[in-house]
Amino acid sequence: MILKERADDDYLRILQILSRKLMDDSFREQLLNTGTRAEAINYLVQFNKELDGASLGACFYP
Numbered sequence: 001m002i003l004k005e006r007a008d009d010d011y012l013r014i015l016q017i018l019s020r021k022l023m024d025d026s027f028r029e030q031l032l033n034t035g036t037r038a039e040a041i042n043y044l045v046q047f048n049k050e051l052d053g054a055s056l057g058a059c060f061y062p
Contacts, residue, residue: 018044 021027034040 022031031040031043034043
């Protein structure tokens, strides 16, 4: 159960960070200019360091 709670916390933290990032015009523009789904995911994973242990990659690559 602890792992499930941790996963829920990570999921909410990721959503919080993504919502903040998407308000940044430069970030949003760069994301919109990606050509493929893989490029978009790679761009999003670049800021994984901000998540302090929450794995953004795990959201896209379960």
